[in-house]
Amino acid sequence: MIGRYLSAMTEVLRRTAGENIRLVRFLYVDHGGIVRGKSAAAARLAERIESGIGHTRAMMAMSMVDELSPVEGMGPVGEVRIKPDPDTFVTLPYAPGAAAMLADQVSPDGTPWDGCARTFLKQAIAELAAEGYELQASFEPEFSLGRHEGASFTPIDESLCYSATGFHLAHDYTIDLVDALIKQGLEVEHYYPELGHGQQEVPIRHATALRAADNHVLLRETARAIAIRHGLWASFAAKPLPEQAGNGAHLHASLWASGTNAFADPSGQYGLSSLGYHFLAGVLAHLPGLVALSCGTVNSYRRLAPQMWSGAFACYGPDNREAALRICSPIGSAGSVNLELKPVDSTGNPYLTLGAFIYAGIDGIRRSLDPGEPLLVDPAVLDPSERDRLSVFRLPSSLGAALDALEADSYLMSVLGALRSTAYLAVKRSEAAHFSGKDVEYECRKHWLNF
Structure with missing residues (x-):
């Protein structure tokens, strides 16, 4: 060492x-x-x-x-x-x-x-290693590209989702961004213009947990810096433009042991192993508190809403993009099966998000938790009584409610530690208080400026 x-x-x-x-x-x-x-x-x-x-x-x-x-x-x-x-x-x-x-x-x-976020993720990785596993992960970040003009943020285009026009309009910027990422050792998996005006998505290939979080920080820094050099502005805020689609950073993850994907089981339902279901169940059990970390700002909860493909309900399903947790179909080989956590955005600290995700999964493994039946429809179309029957519930709809859920989760509070959890709650409650009573324009401006 x-x-x-x-x-x-x-x-x-x-x-x-x-x-x-x-x-x-x-x-x-x-x-x-x-x-x-x-x-x-x-x-x-x-x-x-x-x-x-x-x-x-x-x-x-x-x-x-x-x-x-x-x-x-x-x-x-x-x-x-x-x-x-x-x-x-x-x-x-x-x-x-x-x-x-x-x-x-x-x-x-x-x-x-005890106050260091990166150290928290290292501790979670060590705890998982004690169980015999390593987590491979990647974030799937979206950001809005536009012009910072005084108090206004104007997107660079009004192109349609995945449209060729979007590729054309952002081309020079995108090529410079990809080149800069490659020079820093980040392997770009894909690039495409997304649903919102000026919205871009640049997923980086999966890596070990610590490297995945580090990569996400480098990507954020690089996207903003390259934008500035082009006379543009890149914002990873969850909802920089309230009328447009929000920016997520979906988390993809799988567990590995001795070079084998421990989530993969061709005989398991949807190709997921029993270990994968236990891990998934742990994440679901702690998800109300976990979103206080993964969706870390007041602005996050403008995005985390039903029928916005952000995973606003605590449930899971195979390729269900309205469920908080998606079992992803294998691509290329059965061993590529992974879980996608959708209620994540780039305003959350990636070290805390990924660390809490790991700890929640460990809890599910150790207690052999069962996630119940998968959901095969959009949870928003179910009537409330049916959601109750299926134990499908709405995740917190505000930062304050998410912080209450985190504080009530004795397990997450314990693994975060006294100093880190106290500081996080204090900082985030101060942000909730700061934006309370402020108008939408003020809230969005502060977020697109700072993220």
């Missing part, structure tokens, strides 16, 4: 010198879902990789509108270090002379800090 770390560090220093890098950004995602960080000068990079950069604990109590929540242990007293992971080093094609690494926040003595 130490040898690998030293080798990665040596490679970072070699590339920094060879590629004339002058500043290296150490990036993390806070509880507000904002990508933040500090940068180290190349001349002191070796020291800063080892020690991290000093940082106030208070930043993990900062909201998406830069309001500081009163959280014990995250005030003006106390220090953490932003410590980068050398394995994540990338030069930034859109920022000549700059590079970046994803970072953990650690205590001054180098030990993990």
